[in-house]
Amino acid sequence: MTEKTHVPAVEGLFTMDQRAPRLLGTRCRGCGTYFFPAEKTFCRNPVCDRTDLEDVPLSRAGKVWSYTSANYKPPSPFVAKEPFEPFAIAAVELEKEGLTILGQVADGVGVDALATGMPMELVLRELYQDDEHVYFTWNWQPAGSGSDA
């Protein structure tokens, strides 16, 4: 039996570096503003007319802006584990990039373990599988708490 190939659920959003994954954004070479998901065509800052945006991996670490949970199974196109297990979701502020980015919280860490301002870091987790592939997405996890730290 062959090993399934590990792939991102959607190309171009993050690196597949399991030890230290990075979200992939862009930065305007003119005004320095960032975009995630990557804006490749033109800068969206209204006072900047540049079209040269550089690909940049974003900071792996940030702080919780707010958090919540999904206690009911989200509808398709989400592919939920069966049986569905509720998960937490955090909005994490990246200081350098000035972006707040959403993501599920990894490994069954619930809302009780989260707090506004808590340091978090990026990890990769399996989203779902088919016959040939394991599809990954990004999660946030309390900084320094897991094997990926």
Place this chain on the structure above:
Amino acid sequence: MSKDVAVLGVGMHPWGKWGQSFVGYGVKAAQDALKDAGVEWKDIQLLAGGDTIRNGYPGFVAGATFAQALGWSGAKVSSSYGACATGAQAISVARANILAGLCDVALVIGADAAPRGFFAPTGGRRPDDPDWLRFHVQGITNPTYFGLYARRRMDVYGATQEDFAAVKVKNAKHGLHNPNARYRKAVTLEDVMGSVLVADPLRLLDICATSDGAAALVLSSMDFARKHGTDPVKISAVSTVTPVYPNDIIEMPNLATDSKAGVELPEIGFKESIAHRAYEEAGLGPEDMSLAEVYDLSTALELDWYEQIGLCAAGDAEKLLRDGETSLGGRVPVNPSGGLACFGEAVPAQAIAQVCELTWQLRGQAEGRQVEGAKAGVTVNQGLFGHGSSVICTV
């Protein structure tokens, strides 16, 4: 030049789950609005429809769909979409045509037949569509955003889940006698606090349902209204603003905010800018408002709106609520209709329904929920992808 247009007539189809086509709901609301206005369909010069995206092609061309259903009359038509703010887009089209002198009298209709449960994106793999992407890669639904905002209120302002529940209790009481409301039942704090958790800290009764429903307005120039012999409620402002870059608050359906690195934040945030623009246009302020209809997708969001429409300073919404200022009989009742808490959301009808309620209130016809001596009211609403919506009505 006066920017006022007259609200000659209003009509609604009751909210619920009726299992019928959105077209029939819209026609019923339109016929009620025409009757209320004393205007015949054949005299309507422009029909402005609010689109629904969950009812096939007829929903994308709602203006023409309603025109055909009412009987082709040769009226000009428009169909517009702005997610939850769709109704304001349709009102804005009708008002602009009237103020430009391109027509004297227009009919605005929004109607929806909604699915049960979570709203989900339409089909197909579309990684470039933020609405598809957030569901697929993170399982993020609309209540996720409501939960994030609610938790933020708790952590920053010390709001409690009891405060959120008290919003539902208030709105349920307001809507008890509203014949168009779907839920007309008193609710206790215990009912809300005992309902299942959906998006922590929000429970099932903190979050609005999705409903079928329809609302319609007959709008006209002030001249037409005077010739018609009426002294109507007026629309004095319509705000359909978009955000100013960078918007540093996470918004549906995005996975990330704009970046504030190297860019100055705007003077006021997007949500604050929505009613602000309407106040500017009307030459009025929040202190002039007798009532407000705000988009309570969740109980906690209603509290955010208190601050964002200027009823109180940031962080003071819970006090305003606890002091009874936003209840019927208080200084500025909010959602006397019962709000989304009693209606559930019928997307393209909602911003129009808010104006129907202001009209009934300003006419003194809001039986069982009347704000005594109401002179002016404000609506506020927001559609995903950056649609502001606020209307000010006066008498």
